[in-house]
Amino acid sequence: MTRSAPARRGFRIVLAALCVLTAVAGCGPRGGNGEGVSQAPAALPWTRSERERRLARIEDEAARAAWTAAAEEALAQAPTAPGDAYAERGRLQPGEAVALRIEVPPGQVGRIRLQVHGQPAAPPLAELYRLDGATWRRLGDSVPAGAARRVEEGVHAALVQADPGAGAGYTLQLSRGGRAMFPVEGAARYDIGGVYGDPRPGGRIHEGIDVFAERGTPVLAAEQGVAMQRQSDLGGRTVWLRAGSGLSYYYAHLDEVAIEPAARVEQGEVLGGVGSSGNAQGTPPHLHFGIYRRGRGSIDPLPSLAAPPQEAFEPIEPPAWPEARVDASALNLRAAPGDDGAVRERLERGARLRVLAATDRAPWLRVRAGGVQGFVHGGYLAEATAADGPPEEGGARAPAP
Numbered sequence: 260m261t262r263s264a265p266a267r268r269g270f271r272i273v274l275a276a277l278c279v280l281t282a283v284a285g286c287g288p289r290g291g292n293g294e295g296v297s298q299a300p301a302a303l304p305w306t307r308s309e310r311e312r313r314l315a316r317i318e319d320e321a322a323r324a325a326w327t328a329a330a331e332e333a334l335a336q337a338p339t340a341p342g343d344a345y346a347e348r349g350r351l352q353p354g355e356a357v358a359l360r361i362e363v364p365p366g367q368v369g370r371i372r373l374q375v376h377g378q379p380a381a382p383p384l385a386e387l388y389r390l391d392g393a394t395w396r397r398l399g400d401s402v403p404a405g406a407a408r409r410v411e412e413g414v415h416a417a418l419v420q421a422d423p424g425a426g427a428g429y430t431l432q433l434s435r436g437g438r439a440m441f442p443v444e445g446a447a448r449y450d451i452g453g454v455y456g457d458p459r460p461g462g463r464i465h466e467g468i469d470v471f472a473e474r475g476t477p478v479l480a481a482e483q484g485v486a487m488q489r490q491s492d493l494g495g496r497t498v499w500l501r502a503g504s505g506l507s508y509y510y511a512h513l514d515e516v517a518i519e520p521a522a523r524v525e526q527g528e529v530l531g532g533v534g535s536s537g538n539a540q541g542t543p544p545h546l547h548f549g550i551y552r553r554g555r556g557s558i559d560p561l562p563s564l565a566a567p568p569q570e571a572f573e574p575i576e577p578p579a580w581p582e583a584r585v586d587a588s589a590l591n592l593r594a595a596p597g598d599d600g601a602v603r604e605r606l607e608r609g610a611r612l613r614v615l616a617a618t619d620r621a622p623w624l625r626v627r628a629g630g631v632q633g634f635v636h637g638g639y640l641a642e643a644t645a646a647d648g649p650p651e652e653g654g655a656r657a658p659a660p
Contacts (some may be wrong), residue, residue, distance in 0.1 A: 332360040336632045337416045341595045344434040348575040349616025356420035363432045366563030369410040369435040372416045374426030383427040390414040437565035439481035442548045443470045453557040466557040467549030474544040475532040480524045481508045488516045494534025509549035512539040578614045585610045586641035592633040595621035603633045
């Protein structure tokens with residue numbers, strides 16, 4: 260969980276700097292902890308963001324501060340989407356915000372999709388952030404409802420916030436997966452005989468994988484890019500493929516090369532055939548396949564060859580109640596939906612909860628309790644009534660230590 264002061268302060272710096280550019284918006288550099296803003300990011304957009312436009316429509320200064328604070332809280336407490344695919348469906352009260360992190364490892368891509376349910380008087384604000392050190396950097400109003408947004412390597416967060424004057428129902432889907440096509444036609448993971456990191460003579464390590472196949476089996480372009488053929492004592496007949504993603508793919512020990520010395524190729528195009536040239540002479544035909552990040556060395560190819568990000572999700576029923584209470588002797592509020600999620604708080608019997616969303620890990624629910632967001636097992640909750648005390652507030656509150 261990210262609760263550091265730099266992360267919260269980074270959000271305020273971006274917002275305040277945008278407001279300075281358009282003073283007509285009427286917002287100022289305020290921080291929920293009373294700290295002033297003394298500097299702006301080096302590069303600023305010269306058009307107002309959707310957040311700034313909505314802030315300009317809020318006349319009450321306290322309401323503006325509360326709307327900003329709710330977004331800060333959501334970012335600071337954003338859980339990481341578990342596994343390679345996760346979805347949740349919820350309903351936000353006016354001004355309420357939720358955020359989800361997605362961590363995309365090297366060689367993979369992520370997918371974020373937002374759906375808005377019903378016809379709210381004002382659609383929710385959807386923003387994409389990237390974690391830069393300890394600071395969230397806003398990438399823009401770039402999670403359009405109904406469309407999927409692709410994200411690259413790194414830690415990102417999708418933030419959804421209801422307009423101050425209108426609640427909204429939403430479904431948020433996050434997934435990640437491989438970006439590369441398997442490099443040998445008809446082959447699969449069980450044809451891999453040598454893996455990344457295996458020791459090699461002379462103190463070297465194996466900077467790739469070996470895919471075994473019949474001699475001459477087509478070798479395929481993992482991505483679209485520019486392919487260049489090469490020759491070396493170690494790799495024999497080789498091809499380097501430089502993709503627009505910033506990755507370079509290395510194909511070695513080819514029996515033959517099927518492209519011009521330098522050619523633009525599409526994903527899946529034949530580059531050559533499996534062989535045993537170079538220092539692989541005398542061994543069974545195989546392709547040595549490596550992936551390199553420009554200026555940062557090799558990476559394990561296997562994550563890149565995983566299944567692509569999931570696109571189809573099962574429908575999720577919305578939460579049964581907006582407010583609930585703990586109907587057990589105690590209940591753990593966890594950082595992820597599942598018994599293996601880290602415990603954020605321990606809730607006692609009768610504790611009042613705000614139910615934010617149902618998850619695709621039923622019966623786990625996303626909730627807020629005492630200003631702290633997390634997940635609980637829905638089987639230990641009961642619907643809250645007026646007799647259970649005041650409802651959990653939707654605005655920002657300081658997270659528990």
